[in-house]
Amino acid sequence: MRGNFVRLQALEEEDYKLFSQWVCPSKVSALARGRQDFATEDEIRKDIVNGSTRYATVVTHDGKKIGFVSWETLKYEGSYMLGGVIGDPELWDMGYGAEASLLLMDYLFHFKNAHKIQFINGLHNMRSVRFLIKNKVTIEGILRDHFFLDGEYHDAVISSILRDEYYGYSEPEDMIPKSEKQKIREELYEYLQGYWKEECFPKLLKQGEKIGR
Template sequence: MANELRLRALEKDDLIFLHKLFNNPDVMNYWFSESYMSMEQLKESYDKDKDNPRNREFILTNDDEPLGFVALYEIEQRHRNAEFAIIIDPAHQGNGYAGTATKLAADYAFSVLNLHKLYLIVAKANKKGRHVYEKVGFRAEGDMVEHFFINGEYHDGVMMHLFQRDYWKMK
């Protein structure tokens, strides 16, 4: 089944799928964000950012079924780095899709964009997420102590990175 997974560019028709994800508190807590986004806000954001050369946004699909959202944000051509972000629809979690999606995004970032480094921030308590990232080759870079406020409590984050050279060695 993992052979059928692919990333395709985010389209306006995908906003209904994103709206569902971006309004799910269980999903957005891992993005350190409030689960509050109207469809109108999402459409405005899409229209404003669709041609932004510093972002690449994808839908992870299995055949035509959307499984998740993957993005490269703040792409820096001079420094050749970008922030990696991912959401797997809770209905499809636990199937190994996050690892495959992360590899597909890394392949794109390092092969197509020729980036030197991908980085991300993950909640220290998100052991499953950290395991997926480490399996792909991300390494902890540093702790962000009490950096995020979620559900009435402060949480630590972990900055992680993956260098192009290390990724190709692992493949």
């Protein structure tokens, strides 16, 4: 998955070390996870390998790994919870995180047949809440005292977007162009029509004649 600023790629061995750095107690972890935890590289690897959450690394077009996005299947296949983080605060507000999230949404709706994508964002996270508002997701409710940070509890907003809503807002890029798909359909239908007239129908007539005798 490739956008104007970043692309998404599968995890590599070196990414576990980056993850442990990005989620250590810091402003990055506070905004991305709503909590402050210490986690070793081995613990991160074990959680990712054994857990139900899938991850992709966010990479700039010059090859720099700057963060990750995640998705987890909820109650039924086709319903997902999204998350993610850009690990370097100096890269915030440059569109990288927003584009990475949109690329992941394109992937889930357009290639994984998702029906619903859901978000849980702390109300202490200004950037993520503004992203939700800007992209016209439906606010489903408030989770009271959902996160504990800086010595106090914080509410979270739970929101979602459905498949038909998403396609009403945007048109994801096809992996195979529509014109190419249409062309091969037309060629196949043309072949089948000729095949029916020249081979199938004459054979059926001959079989009918034999039965009639």
